[in-house]
Amino acid sequence: MAKGKGAESASSTGLLQPSLLQPAELRHAKKESKEKLSVCSKLCYAVGGAPYQITGCALGFFLQIYLLDVAQMDPFYASIILFVGRAWDAITDPMVGFFITKTPWSRLGRLMPWIIFSTPFAVISYFLVWFVPDISSGQVMWYLLFYCMFQTLVTCFHVPYSALTMFISREQSERDSATAYRMTVEVLGTVLGTAIQGQIVGQVDTPCIQDSRLFGVTNSSVAMEEVNVTRDAGSITDTRNAYMMAAGVIGGIYILCAIVLFLGVREKRDASELQSDEPISFFRGLKLVMKHGAYIKLIAGFLFTSLAFMLLEGNFALFCTYTLRFRNEFQNILLAIMLSATLSIPLWQWFLMRFGKKTAVYVGISSAIPFLIMVVVLESNLIVTYVVAIAAGISVAAAFLLPWSMLPDVIDDFNLQHPDSRGHEAIFFSFYVFFTKFASGVSLGISTLSLDFAGYKTRGCSQPEEVKFTLKMLVSAAPVGLILLGLLLFKLYPIDEDKRRENKKALQNLREEENSSDSDSTELASIV
Template sequence: MERGKPRKEESLKNNGEVKLPLKTKMFYGVGDIGNAIINSAIQFYLLKFYTDTALILPVLAGNALLIGKIWDAINDPLFGWLTDKTDSKLGRRRVFMLWGAIPLGISIMLLWFIPKGLSTTTTFIWIALTFILFDTFWTLTNVPYYALTSELTDDYDERSSLTTTRMVMAVPAYLIGVALTPLLAGLFSDERKGWAYVGIIYGLICAAVLLISAAGIRERKKVMQTKAKTNVWQSVKIALSNKPFQRLCIAYFVINLSFAMVKTLMAYYLEYQLLMKSEISLVMGLMLICVTLSLPFWKKLSERLDKGKTYALGTGIGAIAISLSFFLTPDQGKLVYILSALAGIGFGSQWIFPWAMVADVADYDRVESGEFRSGMYYGIWGLATKISEALAIAGIGWMLTGFGYVPNVAQSSRSLLGIRLFFGPIPGIIIIITLPLLIWYPIDRKKHAEIREKLAAMESQLGENL
């Protein structure tokens, strides 16, 4: 192949950047199917499984999950740094996906299995340990997987396209997790047995699709041949001092925390406030269908408005929609379908742009350091994602206990007030407060083009010195 000439399956965009082949995008996207299914099951049903099936107090279940996040404070940046330093014929990222897929599947199986006859204390310990085990293998496989967003392509818009392709596969899988999980668990008269089968099925799916993805994609040689030179603590310090990354992380952390509160409380809100228990899957499904359908729209709009502004617009729409849910009464329950659709359309932007924007931040860092440190950035990003979601689950557990929630019975007016507040206006207002961080985000298309020019000059200089 001639030097500088794209491979046969690649094509050039108008700006001269290499466009990723659809095959690469498809194989990359497949890897997130299992993650989406298990994440939706965890976010929507794990706390309810613990409180209503295992019959552990919400505050204890929330605290058990939060304990796992102490280990997260170490493993996310550590594993990100480790993949940056890895030198393997299988690639810096793919090797972890290949070897970690099966252990991840086993840990998922254990997450949804609680032995009968355990005391409250032993159940608490079991939940904490199985969640730590799952989180360890999830981090080991998914930090390198997400870091590939930055390294499969350097193009500003192609990264959005790559992420959109991934999400077009992931969101329907997420929807399947929302709709299928309670149906699978409900197939058995023994609820514990039903949830155990949920874990077995989802564990097998997650391991299989991760292996397929890793087998179908290839890392670029210029990325594989570079290794980070700084130690883990220096890498963490450099990443956290990156101004655009700081701004993006704060905005994403707050928005993801708020959205996780909504997802965690949706089943409670529909069952106890609107008395629509039989329609939980329908409402959740509608929201996620609207997320899926909105993805191409948000991707196209970002080509005009840039990623930050488009991200802000979408999440603003979603925030308004969920805030209005506070005012719905049981006789107005059908209106929740309209709000769910609007929220899905708005929050579609949350599924694309944060992940693509981290890749641009890694380029910004590479201009300063000359190193590919995508693993570290996505490691810290994974930490922000998981801590925000764990805080949401734990916070909802504390809230439910504080407002007097009692499982499987009609709720008091005080308990319903807590559910309505933390499902609607509180996360909605918090999201709106963060939007200026995205509207005036510093790495827009013009800034990224300048970064790419500097990187091209650096690579050219390096080539001349070899």
């Protein structure tokens, strides 16, 4: 025992004066230095977040317009595919979370095997989503099958990756720093997804129908036969090939990022666990999580703010094409939004460290409101649209960063209130994603149906005024209302900066007590 104390004192020479510190403080200083993550580890961890964002951004911005104008599907069937795919995606999150809690630890960890083994199958199914099958009656089932398959497989990647945040370090500051790296790379991933998909597809002009008789015909398939297409038959084939080429490039990046994550990050079994007896069941854990007030208030607030940006994402390509009449510029406008968001992540990380996370929520997310109003009130102008896009990107960055930065605080609060209940990190992350995805599926399905009711015409070079008005509501009025509702709910969120510091100190004390108890038990056993 004396030898252990001497070694501990010697290890602190040149760093701290042992005579000024208590033994517990020395142990904490030594442990804290071991918990520091290298920049390389943070970067490798962050790279793992790119595949979900790259594929999600490409699907979010382009799948709706792809189904309508390239696969040439009726808006009603397109709405079914979008809704069922998102709803299934939502359901798979808690399912995967459940199976993760039942997964035993292996040499690779508990979470990493899910990430590695799902990757190749996810890439194959993603490519097939962007393939137009040469079948006349089975297109709906084709897209439903491979869209739902991809959503399942990408969930098997993203849910364990999200939960990995709690298994890379015990230190809250290190997790926050790693989260900031992750959010920067994820928003960069949205830039890549937008740039790759938009620029490759943008090189080809999608043929459209100009004949005014189109708008007097209610059946779009009949209309397709009655009018002349402005491009030759090969043009639509070129467009389809461009979508598949973009899918191939994105699939390659997906695989590369998974390899970097696997090679550069070590999953630490005890990073977030407090010692306890046998872990309790998934359903009992789910009941405890859903009764945790801070968690419910956090996901309720972010549910509505996330819906606002998802509505904007899902309909912005159509809005730029038909309402603003920037058919050949919309991919560049989307790219401006994502570049602005990427460059703004360090700003919001500094802001939340300086002024607190709740303040960052109010300032960051509400800053989008005037620009969402401006883009529909002002006359269509390309320069104004780019200015609005850049400003909106700053708010998008806050919406990306803050939920994932605040969820670990909620988990810490839960661990303090339930020290004997552990291993529920996957439940926290998966059900947050479940609620937002399910609601986004409903909203995207309803928005596509709204376009159908307004009279959307597949492959039309222009659309009726009712469609243009509906698009304005979907990218402005509805998101503004959802943002305001979400910010009102955030008033109820109880974890401010004082509470966060209090929880951090309490967790450190609890872990030190457990470590001290373990040390004493080991010492006693060696004596016996």
